[in-house]
Amino acid sequence: MSQQTLCPECQVALILSDDTVEGEVVACEGCDTELEVIAVDPYELALAPEMAEDWGE
Numbered sequence: 380m381s382q383q384t385l386c387p388e389c390q391v392a393l394i395l396s397d398d399t400v401e402g403e404v405v406a407c408e409g410c411d412t413e414l415e416v417i418a419v420d421p422y423e424l425a426l427a428p429e430m431a432e433d434w435g436e
């Protein structure tokens with residue numbers, strides 16, 4: 380089973396697998412933007428925050 384949701388950036392329909400969890404980051408197939416799963420019932424996506432360049436240790 381899978382669920383469909385819309386990319387908040389380009390509105391393309393994305394299919395999320397049923398084991399997608401909240402907080403997971405997925406890449407949009409349409410615009411290649413990284414999207415964070417902010418809710419799973421139903422699935423809702425938001426633009427993932429840019430990773431800081433000095434994130435590492």
Ligand SMILES: [Zn+2]
Nearest residue numbers: 386389407410
């Ligand atoms: Zn997109």
